[in-house]
Amino acid sequence: KNQVEQSPQSLIILEGKNCTLQCNYTVSPFSNLRWYKQDTGRGPVSLTIMTFSENTKSNGRYTATLDADTKQSSLHITASQLSDSASYICVVTEFYIPTFGRGTSLIVHP
Amino acid sequence: GAVVSQHPSWVICKSGTSVKIECRSLDFQATTMFWYRQFPKQSLMLMATSNEGSKATYEQGVEKDKFLINHASLTLSTLTVTSAHPEDSSFYICSARPDRDGRALHFGNGTRLTVT
Numbered sequence: 001k002n003q004v005e006q007s008p009q010s011l012i013i014l015e016g017k018n019c020t021l022q023c024n025y026t027v028s029p030f031s032n033l034r035w036y037k038q039d040t041g042r043g044p045v046s047l048t049i050m051t052f053s054e055n056t057k058s059n060g061r062y063t064a065t066l067d068a069d070t071k072q073s074s075l076h077i078t079a080s081q082l083s084d085s086a087s088y089i090c091v092v093t094e095f096y097i098p099t100f101g102r103g104t105s106l107i108v109h110p
Numbered sequence: 111g112a113v114v115s116q117h118p119s120w121v122i123c124k125s126g127t128s129v130k131i132e133c134r135s136l137d138f139q140a141t142t143m144f145w146y147r148q149f150p151k152q153s154l155m156l157m158a159t160s161n162e163g164s165k166a167t168y169e170q171g172v173e174k175d176k177f178l179i180n181h182a183s184l185t186l187s188t189l190t191v192t193s194a195h196p197e198d199s200s201f202y203i204c205s206a207r208p209d210r211d212g213r214a215l216h217f218g219n220g221t222r223l224t225v226t
Binding site: 031032034036041042043044045046049051087089091093096098100101102103105 | 114116142144151152153154156201203205207212213214215216217218219220222
């Protein structure tokens, strides 16, 4: 069964600090990997999307990396802001079928 | 950018009644849309895959007679929760996959359903 595991489950950091979220997957064959940000009570918003051949993708203070050999991805957030507090969801797609991770809940404290 | 409009954003209904939730892709066509359910502090759980012009595909454990899905056009899918019960109270989210870019997946803002 295809799986997407995210860690940590939750994370608390101080404003201005950096953090890294992890995503490990067993989905195969692999089409693409996406990171989404979901604010409480809202729908997920796409941050990055990477295909098999891409190792890194940036979107402002968000940088995603992908190691297709080890089936691992990370999302690095630089200089965190209070508005970064949200759930971050990793989605791995096999052909056109997405598999969702459980998400990492990030809380940024002032 | 691509926009998916979900309506209503919240609804309160009495036990035993039915509720319809709409998911519209505003500026793109989507043959395939997805419906999810999300409980507090949990990730999205896929309920069903909605395909325009054909029957929806339901995930294991999801009652198709309770959660009716209609995908009548390339820009609209609806989810009807029939004979709602308090345990159906949840956050329901839809997503749409643009026909022009199969890699993308755009989400609606969700519908908070409370059944009293």
